[in-house]
Amino acid sequence: MTDHRRPRRRGQGELEAQVLSALREADGPATAGWVQERLGAGLAYTTVITILTRLLAKAAVTRERSGRSFVWTPVSDQAGLAAHKMRKLLDGESDREAVLASFVTSLDPDDEKLLRGLLGQAEDESDVGEAAEGQRDH
Secondary structure: OOOOOOOOOOHHHHHHHHHHHHHHHOOEEHHHHHHHHHHHHOOHHHHHHHHHHHHOOOOEEEEEEEEEEEEEEEOOHHHHHHHHHHHHHHOOOOOOHHHHHHHHHOOHHHHHHHHHHHHHHHHHHHHHHHHHHHHHHO
C-alpha cells in the first residue's frame, strides 16, 4: 500500500526561520538559489524569493545587487524576528498599557523574573549613558 498523503506544509514563520538559519550558515551574502539548495525538500525558488522579500520588509535581512540577481545577508536572528513580531502586534493596539499589563501577568514566574532583570539592565545602561552625557555637557 502506497502513502499518497501530501508532505506536511510548513508555516510562514517556520519557513522564515529556516531561511534565516540557512543564511547564517553561509560564508557571506548568499543567493536565493543557494538558500533553495540548502533547504532542499522540493522548495520552489519563487517561494524562497517570497520569504526573502518578507524578511527584507521586516528588516531581518539585507540585499544587494550582484550581477543580474541579489545576494542576501541576515541582520536578525530568530530572537530578533520574534521580537519584531511582538513589537508589530503591540504597535497595532490602541491601549498599550493594557496589552503590556496583560502580557506581564500571563508570564510564568521564571519568565517574569527574567523580564524584570532585563528591564533593570536596560535602565542601568540608560542611567550610565545619561550620566556620561551630563559629564560631557559640563
